Amino acid sequence: MKIICAINGKERIFLAHKATYSSVSGEIIGIVGVMLDITELKKAEQALLKTEEIRKKEIHHRIKNNLQVISSLLSLQAEHFSDREVRESFHDSQNRVISMSQIHEELYKTGETGNFETFDFKPYLQKLANELFSSYVVGDQDIHLELDLESVFLGMDTGIPLGIIINELVSNSLKHAFPNGKGEIQIKLHRIGSGKIEDEDRGTDRREPPEYLLVVSDNGIGLPDEIDFRHTTSLGLQLVNLLVEQIEGSIELIKGAGTEFRIKFRENACEA
Structure with missing residues (x-):
């Protein structure tokens, strides 16, 4: 006692x-x-905990800064090439690095409230999507973004792959879905069974880690019928499939008036 x-x-x-x-x-x-x-013992424990928090915060800060340097180097290197596809490849790589950098920035900021292990994915996703639009949408293009997001607390092992997945899917839509320069991209993220997204498992009593559904869709021209997104030469889609497997999730493509990717995954690091 x-x-x-x-x-x-x-x-x-x-x-x-x-x-x-x-x-x-x-x-x-x-x-x-x-x-x-045990007063002095408790003081020593608190001092060690504070030291560990400072160390973790500094690590996230340094990683973020290093990734930003890499992003700047990619941007500078791209200027040495005139080939459009080469420059686009550098641009895509730069956005992937930025998506990882922003994860560490969120973990750094979340650590100010005492938790360096998880972060709210919602503000991160909002920032990532807006920066992607700023990066790709130019001139008189009329492409809109609609977000329907729930606060979802993720660990770094899930957040980083998921951030890159969203980066790839949104980038693909921005680059290929709207040849006429007009359209809309939607991103939805909700816990299954929250009332936002229905699922066949809703109402079960299974005590499992929370499951989430991420939907990235557009009302563009859609993927050509001959393209199998699971077996394609597209580096972006290859990366998406690899990372979905890495987080032990599942991915489904729904074709119709545009393109819709539905990704289910679980977060084992914490309860939302």
Whole structure:
């Protein structure tokens, strides 16, 4: 039992143990107790915890800065090439690095409230999507973004792959879905069973890690019928399939008036 009390106006923390003692006949005749002052031990534990938090915060800050340097180097290197496809490849790589950098920025900011292990994916996704639009939409293009997002707390092992997946799918839509320069891209992210997105597992009592559904869709021209997104030469779609597998998720393509990717995944690091 832990007891907190004030002695001479200062708070002290004690660890208390107690036990009964009996007579020869077995009758309980009293209680004996011991109190151990653990105040200094608790102070040392708190100091170590604070040091660890500072260390983690500094690590995320340095990684973010290093990734931003890499992004700048890719941008500079791209200027040395005149071939459009080469420059586009550098641009795509730069956006992938930026998506990772922003994860560490969110973890750095979240750490200010005491948690360096998870972060709210919603503000990160909003920022990522808006920066992608700023990067690709130019001139008189009339392409809109619609977000329908729930606050979802993810660990880095899920957040980084998911950020790159969204980067690839949104980039593909921005580059290929709207040859006439007009259209809309939607991104939805909700916990399955939250009432936002229905699912066949809703209402079950299985005690499993929370499952989420990410939907990235557009109302553009759609993928050509002959393209199998699971077996394609497109580096972006290859990367999407690889990363979905990495987070042990599933991906489904729905064709129709545009393109819709539906990705289900679980977050094992925390409960949202």
